[in-house]
Amino acid sequence: MRKAGAVAMVVALAALAGCQGEVQAPAQPSWTAKGKIVALDAEQTSVTIDHQNISGLMDAMTMAFAVDDAAVLEGIAEGDAVEFVLEQKARGLTVTKLAKIDAAALEAATEHTVRGTVILVNEATVSLMVRNDAVPGFLEPDDRVFGVNPASLLEGLEENDRVEFTLTERESGALVITALRKLED
16 A cells, blocks of 8 residues: 555656646736827836726726837827737836827717816826816716826926816726816916
């Protein structure tokens, strides 16, 4: 009985040893999404994208991502509609592929004029936190964070500024500030 157990153990160990060369590392998780280029890093190491919902990862928003290789950004400019692939890497979520697409796929579905008070300007994420006034049938008064596109709309804004802005509802459901002006006191 012991001899049979020892033989079985030797056979199992031999089988495991033979499999070592075939073991593969698990694949990196990746996601494909569409969006609009908001900003490119001057050194081309990151890109900010106003993206649609990324299924299984995050809701639609404007966010900066690392870029796998500067060559990924060749031929891409601010305002381009793109489809991109994200992978989880050491630097965080990283764009590994980027391709221009038809801009009509990203056009706005609905626009609303909203007034509010600036709470926080976040240039890193190209977003604005606003205490918005009520818009009957659309928004209740609340503190909300909105992506901003183009990023230049953030220039000169400060905490407590009263603003009027165009809130664009994308087909994806994302709400993005696409026009903005300061209101006089």
